[in-house]
Amino acid sequence: MFAPAVAFVDLETTGTAAAGDRITEVGIVRVEDGARVAEWSTLVNPECSIPPEIQALTGISNAMVATAPTFRQVADEIASRIEGCLFVAHNARFDYGFLKQEFGRLRRSFSARVLCTVRLSRRLYPDGGRHHLDALIARHTLPASDRHRALGDARVLWEFAQAVYRDKPRPEIEAAVARILRIPSLPPQLAPDALDTIPEAPGVYRFYGPNTLPLYIGKSINLRERVASHFSSDYRSANDLRLSAEITRIEFEVTAGELGALLRESQLVKTLLPAYNQRLRRSAEMVALAIPAEPSAPDYVPSSAIDPGALDDLYGPFPSRRRAREALRLLAVDAALCWTALGLERREGPCFARQVRKCGGACVGTETLATHHARLRAALAPHALKRWPYRGIIGVREISITGEREEVHVFRDWCWLGSAREQGELQSILDAPPRTEFDLDIYRVLVKRLPRASIVPLGNPVLDCDRAAPRA
Numbered sequence: 001m002f003a004p005a006v007a008f009v010d011l012e013t014t015g016t017a018a019a020g021d022r023i024t025e026v027g028i029v030r031v032e033d034g035a036r037v038a039e040w041s042t043l044v045n046p047e048c049s050i051p052p053e054i055q056a057l058t059g060i061s062n063a064m065v066a067t068a069p070t071f072r073q074v075a076d077e078i079a080s081r082i083e084g085c086l087f088v089a090h091n092a093r094f095d096y097g098f099l100k101q102e103f104g105r106l107r108r109s110f111s112a113r114v115l116c117t118v119r120l121s122r123r124l125y126p127d128g129g130r131h132h133l134d135a136l137i138a139r140h141t142l143p144a145s146d147r148h149r150a151l152g153d154a155r156v157l158w159e160f161a162q163a164v165y166r167d168k169p170r171p172e173i174e175a176a177v178a179r180i181l182r183i184p185s186l187p188p189q190l191a192p193d194a195l196d197t198i199p200e201a202p203g204v205y206r207f208y209g210p211n212t213l214p215l216y217i218g219k220s221i222n223l224r225e226r227v228a229s230h231f232s233s234d235y236r237s238a239n240d241l242r243l244s245a246e247i248t249r250i251e252f253e254v255t256a257g258e259l260g261a262l263l264r265e266s267q268l269v270k271t272l273l274p275a276y277n278q279r280l281r282r283s284a285e286m287v288a289l290a291i292p293a294e295p296s297a298p299d300y301v302p303s304s305a306i307d308p309g310a311l312d313d314l315y316g317p318f319p320s321r322r323r324a325r326e327a328l329r330l331l332a333v334d335a336a337l338c339w340t341a342l343g344l345e346r347r348e349g350p351c352f353a354r355q356v357r358k359c360g361g362a363c364v365g366t367e368t369l370a371t372h373h374a375r376l377r378a379a380l381a382p383h384a385l386k387r388w389p390y391r392g393i394i395g396v397r398e399i400s401i402t403g404e405r406e407e408v409h410v411f412r413d414w415c416w417l418g419s420a421r422e423q424g425e426l427q428s429i430l431d432a433p434p435r436t437e438f439d440l441d442i443y444r445v446l447v448k449r450l451p452r453a454s455i456v457p458l459g460n461p462v463l464d465c466d467r468a469a470p471r472a
Contacts, residue, residue: 006086007088010157011023011026012150025149026150030081030085044069071105078099085112086112088116088161093116115177124168133156136160140159143159198227202222202261205219205250206250209247217268217272219265266442286318289301315384317385317440336359339359341362390455393417393458394410396449415434416442
C-alpha cells in the first residue's frame with residue numbers, strides 16, 4: 001500500500017470554503033500493512049444551518065446533526081485515528097484544509113502527509129479522461145454504496161487503492177506517490193533525521209555549508225514542508241540542486257506567523273548576505289522616484305536615502321533604478337509624456353515620443369513644462385508612497401494558530417524597531433533610540449498587511465499617549 005499506515009478520509013460539509021463553512025460528517029477507513037483494520041464515522045454538529053442544496057446532495061439534514069457531537073467533542077478521536085497515517089483523500093486539499101481549519105479554531109495544530117487520489121489517478125491513468133470520484137467508480141467498476149456520505153466515499157477510495165495495485169506495477173505506483181508527496185531525498189552529508197526536529201510552523205530557516213555564514217535563508221508558514229521541498233526528487237530549481245551538494249547543517253527560528261517570518265528573513269538576508277539569496281539581496285537596490293516641486297526630471301532615490309517621516313513627492317517602490325526607468329517609459333506612453341522632460345533621453349528638439357506622436361509637446365514648446373509636470377504628478381499618483389497612518393509607534397500583535405506563541409512587532413514611520421515575546425523585551429525596544437533606517441522592502445510588506453493587522457496601543461509614557469491612533 002502507499003505507506004505502512006494509511007487513513008482514507010472523506011468529509012461532508014456545509015459548503016466549499018474551509019474558512020467559513022463547517023464539517024457535518026467524517027468518515028475514516030484505516031489500513032495498516034495493506035489490510036483494513038478499522039472503519040469509523042460520525043455526524044458532526046456544524047453549529048450552523050446546512051444549506052438546502054447541500055442537504056439534498058448529501059442527505060444530511062439539520063435535524064440529523066442537531067444532536068450530533070460538535071467538532072470539539074470528536075477532535076481527539078479524529079486525531080488519534082489519523083495519527084501516524086498517510087492522509088489519503090479525493091481532492092485532498094479540500095478535506096485536509098477543512099480539518100486543519102477546524103483544529104485551528106480550537107487552537108490546535110493538525111498536520112499529516114497528504115496524498116490526493118485525483119492527482120494519483122491523473123498520473124497513473126493520464127488517458128483515463130475525467131478523474132472525479134464518479135469517473136473512478138465507473139472506470140474501475142468500484143463498489144459504491146452511500147455515495148456522498150463520508151464513510152461510503154472513504155470506502156470507495158480504499159477500493160480504488162486496491163484497484164491501482166491490481167492494475168499497475170508496484171514500482172510505477174511508488175514512483176507516482178513519491179512524486180506527488182515530494183518525498184525528500186536528503187543529501188548524504190545531512191543526518192537522516194535532519195528534518196525531524198523542524199516544526200510545521202511559521203519561521204525562517206538557514207542552510208549552512210562548512211563556513212560560519214549561511215548559504216541560504218528562507219521563510220515559510222510551514223518550515224518542515226518548505227525545507228523538505230528543497231530536497232524533493234524533482235528539484236524545484238537549479239539553486240536547490242547546487243545547495244543540496246553544499247549543505248551540512250540546517251538551523252531554524254519559529255515565529256508566531258507570516259509577518260514575523262517575513263521581517264526576520266528580510267533582516268537576516270540583508271545582514272548576512274547569503275550567496276544564494278539573490279532576489280532579497282537585490283532589494284537593497286530598490287529606489288523611489290522623487291518629483292521636485294519645480295518642473296524638472298524625476299530623481300531616483302535609494303531606500304537608504306529616504307527620510308521615513310517625509311514621503312511626500314515620492315513614488316514607488318521600484319526594484320531598481322533600471323526598473324524605475326522602465327516604469328517611466330510605460331507611463332510616458334500611457335499619458336503622452338515627454339521623454340526629454342522625464343530625463344529618459346538627452347537631445348535637442350522633439351523627443352522620440354514626439355516624433356511618433358506620443359508626446360504632448362513639452363520638448364517643442366506646445367505644452368508648458370508646468371502643465372507637463374502637473375500631468376506627470378497625476379499619472380504617478382497611484383504609485384505615491386503612503387504617509388505613516390499612525391501618530392508615532394504602534395505594535396502589531398501576531399498569534400500562532402495554536403495560540404502557543406505570541407509576538408508584538410513594533411513599528412514607527414514604516415521602520416521595524418523589533419519584535420518582542422514578553423513585556424521586558426517590548427520595554428527594551430521602546431526604551432532604545434528609535435531606528436530611522438527606511439527599508440522599501442519592509443514598507444511594501446507593511447502596506448499590504450497593516451490594514452488587516454491587530455494593532456496594539458503601546459503605553460510608553462515617553463511617547464505620545466495616543467500614538468496608536470490613526471493619523472487624521
